[in-house]
Amino acid sequence: MNKKLTSVLLISPLSLLLFSCGGQSQQGPGMGAQQISTLTLATQQVELNSSFPASLKGKKDTEIRPKVGGYIVEQFVDEGSRVRKGQVLFQIDKVTYQEAVAAAEATVAASKASLANAELTLANKKKLFDKGIISESEYKVAQYTYDAQKAALAQANAQLISARNDLGFTSVTSPSDGVVGDINYRVGALVSSAGALPITTVADISEVFAYFSINEKDLLEISRKTDAVNMAEVVKDFPEVGLQLSDGSIYPIKGKVETVSGVVNQTTGSVTLRAKFDNKGNILRSGASANVLIPETDNNVILIPQRMTYEIQGKHFVYAVQPDSTVAATEIKILSNNDGQNYIVTSGVSAGVKIAAEGINSLKDGMKIIPVEKK
Numbered sequence: 402m403n404k405k406l407t408s409v410l411l412i413s414p415l416s417l418l419l420f421s422c423g424g425q426s427q428q429g430p431g432m433g434a435q436q437i438s439t440l441t442l443a444t445q446q447v448e449l450n451s452s453f454p455a456s457l458k459g460k461k462d463t464e465i466r467p468k469v470g471g472y473i474v475e476q477f478v479d480e481g482s483r484v485r486k487g488q489v490l491f492q493i494d495k496v497t498y499q500e501a502v503a504a505a506e507a508t509v510a511a512s513k514a515s516l517a518n519a520e521l522t523l524a525n526k527k528k529l530f531d532k533g534i535i536s537e538s539e540y541k542v543a544q545y546t547y548d549a550q551k552a553a554l555a556q557a558n559a560q561l562i563s564a565r566n567d568l569g570f571t572s573v574t575s576p577s578d579g580v581v582g583d584i585n586y587r588v589g590a591l592v593s594s595a596g597a598l599p600i601t602t603v604a605d606i607s608e609v610f611a612y613f614s615i616n617e618k619d620l621l622e623i624s625r626k627t628d629a630v631n632m633a634e635v636v637k638d639f640p641e642v643g644l645q646l647s648d649g650s651i652y653p654i655k656g657k658v659e660t661v662s663g664v665v666n667q668t669t670g671s672v673t674l675r676a677k678f679d680n681k682g683n684i685l686r687s688g689a690s691a692n693v694l695i696p697e698t699d700n701n702v703i704l705i706p707q708r709m710t711y712e713i714q715g716k717h718f719v720y721a722v723q724p725d726s727t728v729a730a731t732e733i734k735i736l737s738n739n740d741g742q743n744y745i746v747t748s749g750v751s752a753g754v755k756i757a758a759e760g761i762n763s764l765k766d767g768m769k770i771i772p773v774e775k776k
Contacts, residue, residue, distance in 0.1 A: 437770040439722055440709065440758040442750055444701045449736075449745065450643065450694040455613035455676075459604035459687035463577060467493060467600065468570040470593035473586060482581045483683075484603060487574050490581070491600060493592065495571040502568050505561035512554035519547040579603040580683070604687040609680045611644060611656060613693045614671040620661070623695075632661055642676050643694035644685075654679050656693075703746040705733070709758050710744060720757035720764050721750060722772050728757055730766040 475492035478484060526543035529535045582602035586592050592600060624635045636658055644652035656678040665672055676693055678685060685691075710717050710733070717735055720728035733749030750756065757764055758775045 434726070434769045434771050435760070435763075436773050437728075437760050437764070438758040438775040439755045439772040440775045441755050442703050442705070442752055444703055444752050446698065446700045447702045447704060447745070449697045449699055449702070451619070451697060452645065452692045452694055453613040453615055455611040455644075455691050455693045457685055457687060457689045457691055458610045458612065459579065459606040460608040460610065461577060461579070461605040462582075462687055463579070463603050463605070464599035465490060465573060465575070465601045465603060466594055466596065467491075467573055467592050468594055469493060469498065469567050471495075471497065471571065471591070473588050473590050473592060473600075476584075476588050478581050480581055480584055480601075484575045484579060484581060486577050489572045489574050490603075491573040493571040493573065495568055498564065498568040498571055501564040502561070505557065505564040509554065509557040509561050512550065512557040516547070516550040516554050519543075519550040523547040573600065575603050577603060577605050578607070579605040580686070582687070606680050606683060606685060606687055609678050609685040609687070610659075611676045611678060611691060611693050612673060613676070614666070614669065614673050615695075617665050617670050617672060620672055632663075636661055640696055643696070644676075644678060645692040645694055646684075647690055651694075652678065652684065652691075654681075703750065703752060704743040705746055705750075705756070706743055706758075707739075707741075709756060709761065711761055717744065719750065720761065720766075722755040722757065722770070725769075726772055727767055727769050728764055731756075 471493040473491050474494045476490075477492070478488075478490050484490065523543045523546070526535060526540045530537065530540035580603070582604055584601045585598040586596075586600045620635075623639070624632075639658040641655040641657060644656060646652055656676040658674055658676045660675045662673040674693075705719060710719050712718070717733050718730050719733055721731040723729055731749055733744070734747045735744040736747060739745060755772065755774075757770070764770070
């Protein structure tokens with residue numbers, strides 16, 4: 402019994418000593434607190450962009466339809482080909498039209514011969530009439546015959562011109578510079594001017610129009626920021642707009658709003674605008690989708706670098722430094738649009754608030770730190 406008691410008595414003071422030392426280590430001033438860089442928030446001027454879905458159209462989208470019917474025997478371009486005005490795109494079988502030209506030429510030749518004969522007859526009849534050998538009516542018959550043959554030649558010439566035009570139309574050409582769109586009919590297909598679909602489309606994309614809609618209230622707000630007294634002046638004073646492509650990249654050339662529709666859509670309460678963008682590199686394509694970015698400058702915006710925030714279940718937080726140098730997890734509200742590096746804060750923190758700028762993953766709510774202001 403004495404041994405057991407002695408053992409207890411020997412162990413107990415050692416345990417108390419260890420506990421006491423441990424307590425002093427945890428509670429000593431400054432022990433365990435780490436230095437953390439902090440950032441004092443301030444308002445600043447930034448350019449915000451409002452994004453609006455847009456559809457792109459070429460400066461001129463021209464349907465290519467044949468003026469004559471027939472089978473396509475040759476195709477000289479493919480989808481996406483860059484073409485010039487007057488370039489041959491397709492060849493329609495021209496045998497029938499060549500025969501029509503030959504027949505028209507023969508008709509013209511026959512008409513010329515008939516006219517020459519009628520002219521000779523008329524000259525003879527006139528001599529006889531002048532001598533009183535034939536009656537006036539007989540002379541007039543010769544005159545009418547000559548006039549009829551003259552008209553017949555004119556008609557034959559017109560038919561020849563038409564036949565030659567039709568022959569020329571068998572070569573389907575591009576009416577403008579541009580890019581070839583979808584090809585609906587290829588070699589072997591029977592086409593006509595009355596076909597349901599065009600053979601293809603040529604889009605002039607040297608300039609591209611972006612059509613987009615904005616809320617009527619937004620348009621009024623934009624107009625109030627200018628000195629415009631009418632919509633024409635609103636368009637003239639409209640800021641240059643940007644274009645975000647479908648992959649998220651920003652088109653390098655700014656555009657200009659050219660038109661605003663005069664009618665508000667009763668269903669959506671929006672108006673349609675058209676912005677023009679130069680397309681020298683042919684990056685933009687007719688029929689593509691994009692987002693038009695309308696800039697707006699704000700002088701009182703708080704920006705927080707994204708690396709100084711963390712996210713939980715779709716909510717964004719920062720660690721705000723308290724007067725006692727502890728950090729408090731603070732939810733912030735942000736705009737959906739950002740530049741990929743900073744968040745635009747709408748609520749949760751204000752100018753003058755100090756937040757943790759680094760070591761975010763190592764911090765916890767209520768943890769004490771040694772704040773070091775970030776320079």
